[in-house]
Amino acid sequence: MGVLHMRQVSRVLSTYAADVSGVCSALYEMGGMVIMHDASGCNSTYTTHDEPRWYDMPSLVFISGLSELEAVMGDEERLMKDVGQAARELKPRFVAIAGSPIPMMMGTDFRGVARILERRLGIPVMGFSTNGTRSYISGAGMALAEAARRFCRDGSRLEAPLGSYEGRISVNLLGVTPLDFSTVGNVEALRETFLSAGFSVSSCWAMGSSWEELIGAGRARVNVAVSAAGIQLAKTLREQFGTPWVLGIPVGRELTRTMAEAVERAARTGENQLPVHLSAADEEGKGIYVVGEWVWAMSVRFSLIRDYGCRRVKVICPLESGDLFEDRLLSGGKELAAGVREAAERESMFLEYEDQIEEQLKDAALVIADPLYRRILPRDRQADFLDFPHEGYSGRIYRKEIPVFIGEGWNRWLESQRAFERL
Amino acid sequence: MIQLKHTDMAGAQVLMKDAVSLSPFEGGVEYASPARGPWNIVHIGTLVPESHEIFMCAQSCLRGVVLTAAEMGEKAMDRFSTIVIQERNILRGDLEELMIEGVTDILNKLPYRPRAVEVFNSCIHDFIGCDLDFVFGRLRQRFPDVDFTDCYMTPVLRKTRFAPDAKMRQQLYTFLKPAPVEKKSVNVIGNLTGFQEPCELVSMIREGGWKLRDICACQTYGQYQKMAGSSVNIVTNPGALSAGQALEERLGQQLLYLPLSYDYEEIDRNMEAAAETMELPLPDLADLRRRAEAALEQLAEQLGGMAVALDFNATVRPLGLARLLLSHGIRVVTVYGDSFIPAEEADFQWLKAHAPELKLRSTVHGKMAAMPRDEAAEYDGRLLAVGQKAAYFSGTEYFVNMLEGSGLYGYEGMIRLARWMAEGAETRQDVPSIIQVKGWGCCI
Numbered sequence: 035m036g037v038l039h040m041r042q043v044s045r046v047l048s049t050y051a052a053d054v055s056g057v058c059s060a061l062y063e064m065g066g067m068v069i070m071h072d073a074s075g076c077n078s079t080y081t082t083h084d085e086p087r088w089y090d091m092p093s094l095v096f097i098s099g100l101s102e103l104e105a106v107m108g109d110e111e112r113l114m115k116d117v118g119q120a121a122r123e124l125k126p127r128f129v130a131i132a133g134s135p136i137p138m139m140m141g142t143d144f145r146g147v148a149r150i151l152e153r154r155l156g157i158p159v160m161g162f163s164t165n166g167t168r169s170y171i172s173g174a175g176m177a178l179a180e181a182a183r184r185f186c187r188d189g190s191r192l193e194a195p196l197g198s199y200e201g202r203i204s205v206n207l208l209g210v211t212p213l214d215f216s217t218v219g220n221v222e223a224l225r226e227t228f229l230s231a232g233f234s235v236s237s238c239w240a241m242g243s244s245w246e247e248l249i250g251a252g253r254a255r256v257n258v259a260v261s262a263a264g265i266q267l268a269k270t271l272r273e274q275f276g277t278p279w280v281l282g283i284p285v286g287r288e289l290t291r292t293m294a295e296a297v298e299r300a301a302r303t304g305e306n307q308l309p310v311h312l313s314a315a316d317e318e319g320k321g322i323y324v325v326g327e328w329v330w331a332m333s334v335r336f337s338l339i340r341d342y343g344c345r346r347v348k349v350i351c352p353l354e355s356g357d358l359f360e361d362r363l364l365s366g367g368k369e370l371a372a373g374v375r376e377a378a379e380r381e382s383m384f385l386e387y388e389d390q391i392e393e394q395l396k397d398a399a400l401v402i403a404d405p406l407y408r409r410i411l412p413r414d415r416q417a418d419f420l421d422f423p424h425e426g427y428s429g430r431i432y433r434k435e436i437p438v439f440i441g442e443g444w445n446r447w448l449e450s451q452r453a454f455e456r457l
Numbered sequence: 458m459i460q461l462k463h464t465d466m467a468g469a470q471v472l473m474k475d476a477v478s479l480s481p482f483e484g485g486v487e488y489a490s491p492a493r494g495p496w497n498i499v500h501i502g503t504l505v506p507e508s509h510e511i512f513m514c515a516q517s518c519l520r521g522v523v524l525t526a527a528e529m530g531e532k533a534m535d536r537f538s539t540i541v542i543q544e545r546n547i548l549r550g551d552l553e554e555l556m557i558e559g560v561t562d563i564l565n566k567l568p569y570r571p572r573a574v575e576v577f578n579s580c581i582h583d584f585i586g587c588d589l590d591f592v593f594g595r596l597r598q599r600f601p602d603v604d605f606t607d608c609y610m611t612p613v614l615r616k617t618r619f620a621p622d623a624k625m626r627q628q629l630y631t632f633l634k635p636a637p638v639e640k641k642s643v644n645v646i647g648n649l650t651g652f653q654e655p656c657e658l659v660s661m662i663r664e665g666g667w668k669l670r671d672i673c674a675c676q677t678y679g680q681y682q683k684m685a686g687s688s689v690n691i692v693t694n695p696g697a698l699s700a701g702q703a704l705e706e707r708l709g710q711q712l713l714y715l716p717l718s719y720d721y722e723e724i725d726r727n728m729e730a731a732a733e734t735m736e737l738p739l740p741d742l743a744d745l746r747r748r749a750e751a752a753l754e755q756l757a758e759q760l761g762g763m764a765v766a767l768d769f770n771a772t773v774r775p776l777g778l779a780r781l782l783l784s785h786g787i788r789v790v791t792v793y794g795d796s797f798i799p800a801e802e803a804d805f806q807w808l809k810a811h812a813p814e815l816k817l818r819s820t821v822h823g824k825m826a827a828m829p830r831d832e833a834a835e836y837d838g839r840l841l842a843v844g845q846k847a848a849y850f851s852g853t854e855y856f857v858n859m860l861e862g863s864g865l866y867g868y869e870g871m872i873r874l875a876r877w878m879a880e881g882a883e884t885r886q887d888v889p890s891i892i893q894v895k896g897w898g899c900c901i
Binding site for chain 2: 044097100254
């Protein structure tokens with residue numbers, strides 16, 4: 035037998051939304067039809083816990099209803115027949131099919147299925163080899179990037195060469211899903227923050243933008259990836275249109291200003307920017323730990339250091355953003371390779387398992403994380419915890435408590451918290 | 458984003474006169490409505506007192522169950538742990554070791570020792586050929602003071618072998634150990650909530666000096682184990698029939714199948730069978746029937762022609778309920794359900810003959826995602842839904858939040874249902890906030 039990873043046990047912690055949910059969430063508003071190739075369960079999990087738009091904003095997201103017999107026989111014809119019938123009846127703009135654990139074991143060739151269906155239906159069909167063992171970052175990332183590859187064509191190339199623009203710099207916001215930003219006003223605040231800083235927002239991938247705005251993404255001067263789920267898309271648009279990217283969320287006064295400068299610099303030089311990367315000297319003593327999605331956590335860390343003068347602020351990322359940096363981003367974004375690697379390795383800890391995180395937080399002065407992480411601290415240390423609900427982790431449970439954390443909204447929220455005095 | 462303008466319901470709706478079988482819709486890709494009241498296997502598993510649930514599956518599957526527990530609160534989370542299967546485990550085939558060591562690790566770290574542990578395996582275990590006998594043998598060796606049972610989160614088997622829900626109801630009772638027979642003790646098996654009282658069946662049993670035991674009422678593991686001594690098991694839900702059969706085979710408890718019904722003759726037959734098995738005097742069934750008739754007539758008057766829609770989550774026999782209501786002058790216009798159990802065949806035929814324009818609507822057909830949810834508007838908003846899915850799809854504000862019969866049984870159940878429907882027709886409700894709650898009524 036191989037090496038056993040006992041850290042795969044969770045006694046008190048929850049789990050993040052999975053890759054298949056990430057695909058659905060990313061493509062939700064594009065007018066396509068998304069099929070989760072699964073027996074049952076993935077659909078109710080997604081629509082109940084991962085998708086706050088489900089009740090009021092209809093979208094064609096379905097499950098294939100895979101059966102044991104089809105799994106054993108490797109029968110993909112029934113899937114294609116059912117998807118074909120639904121597509122003919124409902125007339126989506128495109129079809130996307132994403133997998134769950136059983137298709138992985140069956141060895142379903144999602145790209146092959148997509149090719150056959152595309153020929154049969156005469157509309158674009160995308161296949162995603164998700165398998166339910168990775169997080170939404172992976173699924174949303176691949177879905178957004180593939181949508182850009184398929185639909186953002188030459189017609190949306192830059193209209194003017196870099197550096198010679200006039201008027202406002204236009205930006206695309208990349209990696210915007212409810213899993214990271216919920217539906218409580220953060221998406222609107224993101225747009226407003228960039229508008230207030232003097233930019234125009236060409237598109238938002240993928241909440242609140244029309245199809246025409248999305249497929250015209252190549253016209254923007256700069257792409258701003260506001261989550262790890264937007265990184266693959268940033269890289270894709272860089273390859274397609276040469277658009278430079280900026281990575282970070284405008285969280286708090288200082289980072290909002292710094293990001294605006296970074297966008298201007300990216301537009302001027304054509305070089306990628308990582309404003310959230312803030313080197314700090316190694317210091318001994320109890321630290322503040324920000325636990326969550328990497329881009330958000332790094333942005334919060336920046337604010338804590340620059341807006342409030344905090345020291346020893348560490349990031350713990352339990353998601354697979356590390357793999358993204360190692361495997362995908364670095365290979366495409368050479369300009370920032372060293373910086374990203376440094377940020378990932380020095381300022382962040384990519385800890386996936388409960389006992390690793392528990393061990394790290396033993397000496398924390400303050401933990402900022404989703405409320406479901408509270409249980410990892412002993413009862414007598416609950417004051418050392420600041421709740422920051424994250425839809426991608428606790429789903430809908432604390433949605434009403436998710437703050438608007440963009441721009442100075444973050445400062446107002448943080449300063450209203452009892453734990454603020456512990457910073 | 459799509460617009461709600463798809464009004465061609467062909468394939469997702471059929472008129473009763475055109476329905477050809479109890480499964481009137483073609484299969485295809487499936488929609489999931491946000492009505493989440495029915496209990497899932499996590500909720501059902503909590504019915505064993507002092508037990509701990511351990512789920513072992515991939516991240517995508519874990520997410521649904523762990524948040525089910527989290528939504529139930531701290532106490533539920535204390536009784537819940539997980540082991541995540543990763544890609545490497547599938548490639549290595551080390552599920553047995555992961556399961557044994559994972560459960561061991563969890564039990565060693567828990568601040569208390571559970572009396573019983575439900576270990577849920579997944580579709581992956583089934584396909585990879587995980588040796589569950591070996592796993593549970595080893596766990597029982599390591600923890601002789603803990604009872605273990607195997608539970609299943611295997612939706613891939615739902616169309617070919619067993620539905621996870623029915624299997625879960627069966628596994629709930631596998632902890633019961635052979636015990637001396639207590640002659641005048643009877644269990645109710647497989648229901649998720651107790652009978653609503655008054656209930657003529659419950660009264661008859663108690664007045665006859667019998668003890669009525671139900672897992673829903675057990676507060677301790679000891680009380681639960683007392684169920685092993687009962688001489689008779691009553692099953693009213695078809696989904697629990699296999700649980701009753703398994704107990705009859707394993708513990709020798711006589712199975713008494715008294716299915717939930719809205720048919721007077723069947724209700725009488727159920728009561729007579731119970732009376733005969735337990736040697737009990739029958740109550741005055743004719744009087745009970747008269748009272749039920751009166752309640753239904755009064756309900757018809759109170760509704761004054763208001764449209765009614767039912768669904769298959771409200772009761773396992775929605776066609777039977779539709780027949781009962783229609784035959785008392787109540788205007789049932791739609792039944793939401795995707796297939797109906799064989800016991801509904803007679804009601805199906807009756808409705809074809811007597812209510813040919815009654816609509817049957819699927820709840821999972823792809824078109825249901827794009828259909829305007831405005832059926833209530835056709836009746837100026839005056840539509841009473843019985844069941845969460847009927848409320849959701851019809852867009853009404855008037856509804857009875859009934860799930861799986863909600864413990865209503867027999868004539869007294871009909872009388873109470875009539876009261877609930879009359880109240881529901883008079884009260885506007887915040888439907889979205891009610892129907893999106895998972896596992897309605899499940900609390901720890």
